[in-house]
Amino acid sequence: MTSVAVVTGASSGIGAATARRLAAEGFHVLAAARRTDRLSALVAEIEAAGGTATAVACDVTSDESVAGLAEAAARAPGPVTLLVNNAGGARGLDPVESGSVGDWQWMYDVNVLGTLRVTQALLPALEASGAGTIVIVSSTAGFTVYEGGGGYTAAKHAQTAVAGTLRLELCGRPVRVIEIDPGMVKTDEFGLVRFGGDAEKAAAVYAGVAEPLVAEDVADCVAWCATRPQHVNVDRLVVRPLAQAAQHKVHRAG
Numbered sequence: 027m028t029s030v031a032v033v034t035g036a037s038s039g040i041g042a043a044t045a046r047r048l049a050a051e052g053f054h055v056l057a058a059a060r061r062t063d064r065l066s067a068l069v070a071e072i073e074a075a076g077g078t079a080t081a082v083a084c085d086v087t088s089d090e091s092v093a094g095l096a097e098a099a100a101r102a103p104g105p106v107t108l109l110v111n112n113a114g115g116a117r118g119l120d121p122v123e124s125g126s127v128g129d130w131q132w133m134y135d136v137n138v139l140g141t142l143r144v145t146q147a148l149l150p151a152l153e154a155s156g157a158g159t160i161v162i163v164s165s166t167a168g169f170t171v172y173e174g175g176g177g178y179t180a181a182k183h184a185q186t187a188v189a190g191t192l193r194l195e196l197c198g199r200p201v202r203v204i205e206i207d208p209g210m211v212k213t214d215e216f217g218l219v220r221f222g223g224d225a226e227k228a229a230a231v232y233a234g235v236a237e238p239l240v241a242e243d244v245a246d247c248v249a250w251c252a253t254r255p256q257h258v259n260v261d262r263l264v265v266r267p268l269a270q271a272a273q274h275k276v277h278r279a280g
């Protein structure tokens with residue numbers, strides 16, 4: 027029977043690339059996000075490439091919407107063996123001194139509570155499959171702080187804490203927990219969301235960096251971790267572009 031993978035935040039960037047990649051690996055993918063037009067286009071693309079997928083409208087900040095995702099998973103054509111908690115993002119690059127409480131609340135709700143809601147809703151199905159995997163896409167911001175990143179690093183530290191706690195709590199049960207921590211990934215929307223649609227500021231993040239990671243690189247990491255034999259648990263995978271030795275150490279040409 028086909029295994030089912032649920033990917034949140036599948037309408038763009040890392041989530042969309044992960045959905046494509048997992049479908050190519052043979053999973054039936056439930057592609058979840060708020061923008062259903064994009065999800066429909068993604069499903070059509072996956073089907074044209076010979077895979078199968080279903081678009082599911084889901085706002086991870088809503089209990090009701092996440093309950094709908096769990097219902098869609100129950101109707102899926104196979105056991106749910108993989109959940110990729112990818113929905114998330116950053117808002118603002120302000121110092122703690124002047125950061126917007128609203129932005130901080132949004133980052134906590136989407137990155138941390140979104141992961142919590144979706145994980146709680148799908149854990150019974152993952153466990154019932156007998157061989158479940160939960161991937162949490164956190165960030166290098168989950169273990170390093172940087173100036174202006176207070177709200178995002180606080181949320182990602184919390185998401186990382188959820189991953190570590192969950193792994194301890196599920197020990198002895200048939201569900202592994204894998205944390206993927208990407209560094210700089212050039213996706214179309216992450217920077218735009220962070221800078222309120224300011225394309226110039228978003229582009230400046232990658233200025234002079236010859237080869238930042240792209241969404242497909244992270245999808246490759248997710249797919250590799252998720253397709254190891256079930257007894258192999260990659261606790262945490264940190265991945266950065268060659269040009270980024272650390273958060274503060276990026277090689278830029280010119």
Ligand SMILES: NC(=O)c1ccc[n+]([C@@H]2O[C@H](COP(=O)([O-])OP(=O)(O)OC[C@H]3O[C@@H](n4cnc5c(N)ncnc54)[C@H](OP(=O)(O)O)[C@@H]3O)[C@@H](O)[C@H]2O)c1
Nearest residue numbers: 035037038039040059060061085086113114165211213216
């Ligand atoms: N890009 C990077 O440099 C980088 C580095 C490390 C970690 N990450 C992490 O990787 C993940 C994906 O980032 P990305 O670069 O691919 O960003 P992105 O292109 O902005 O994608 C974010 C995704 O999250 C979804 N999303 C946002 N709010 C949501 C909500 N309330 N409910 C459901 N889905 C929601 C968006 O879909 P809708 O708007 O359609 O709902 C979108 O599909 C995030 O968790 C991010 O923090 C990114």
